[in-house]
Amino acid sequence: MRLSSALAVLLLSLPSFATAERLQVRLATLEWPPYVGASLTGQGYAAQVIRTACERRGVDVTFDLMPWARALMLGLRGDVAGVMPEYRNAQREAEFAFSAPFPGGPVGLYKRHGDAIAYAVDPGRDLDAALRSVARHRIGIVRDYINNTTFDRADYLDREEAANDSVNLRKLAHGRVDLVFVDRWVAEYLLQNDPLLRDAKIEMLQPPIEEPALHVAWSRQSEAAAAARPLCDEGFAELQREGTIDRLRERHGLAPKN
Incomplete structure (x- = not known):
């Protein structure tokens, strides 16, 4: 049955409640304050950076805290989308796909x-x-x-x-x-x-050895990780441009005091 033109115009003018489905990913992590912690604001600096970056591009992240050895095992198997926060090195790069970097500490x-x-x-x-x-x-x-x-x-x-x-x-x-x-x-x-x-x-002992960046180590066995990684990387770049990451570092006490 063809809709009358008046009814069609009315329907088209109503607000749409359909929204694009957001990607849900789960990352394994550990108690490592002030970067990550169940009792910390936003679950810690690293958790807040990752969550904010990914949310900007339609990816909702939840964090499961556990012993680090178990987190790595689950990430390798693809039982979680990845692990965080991680330093980049050849061993881990052979096992995981790394996100864009964000600042860590000395x-x-x-x-x-x-x-x-x-x-x-x-x-x-x-x-x-x-x-x-x-x-x-x-x-x-x-x-x-x-x-x-x-x-x-x-x-x-x-x-x-x-x-x-x-x-x-x-x-x-x-x-x-x-x-x-x-x-x-x-x-x-x-x-x-x-x-x-x-x-x-x-x-x-001075000086520090280095000040390495932090990353999400995305599982190579997870389809969700493959979909989330480029989206979250776009979010990281946006947070860097805005200065949001610097503000989060200060909020969580990770900036040197002058």
Whole structure:
């Protein structure tokens, strides 16, 4: 039956309630404040950056917090769309498809105040030589973390694994290791918020090793990840242009205090 012209005009003038279906993705992550945390504002800086970037392009992201080893396993299998936040390196690139970068924080080695430990060479000029100059010291690392390519390949280092950064920093404070590899903002957050670390006298060995970018490591086994990745990358670029990421860094305490 043909609609009358008046009725057709009326129908065309009514608002449409049909909207494009948004893509839903699930990312696995860990408690790593101030970057990610269940009790943090927006679930942390990294979670807020990723969520905001992806939402700009019609991708809704939820975060499942769990041990990092389990997050990696689920991402490799495609049971989640990816894992975050991650540093880029050859090992992970063989396993995951990486997002566009967004800023992280300085990483390096922490020591106890007063300990006579120093690099013989600026790590920015020759990281291998700098690491060799501290190789006699025991260094705490977190199990299954990517740290820095040169550091991770340095088989001459005496490394000792722990479950997380809190445990490592406590071991450092109590003299069970001599150095700890950790992100500056993670260390500062824990020193302020972990009751067992509030009296710890530790500091980063200067200068930092590097300031690596953070990424979403998208699963290569997930169709949702393949669809979401280019959309979210567009969102990251937009946030960078607007200065939104810089504002989020400041809001979450990840910007240096002048």
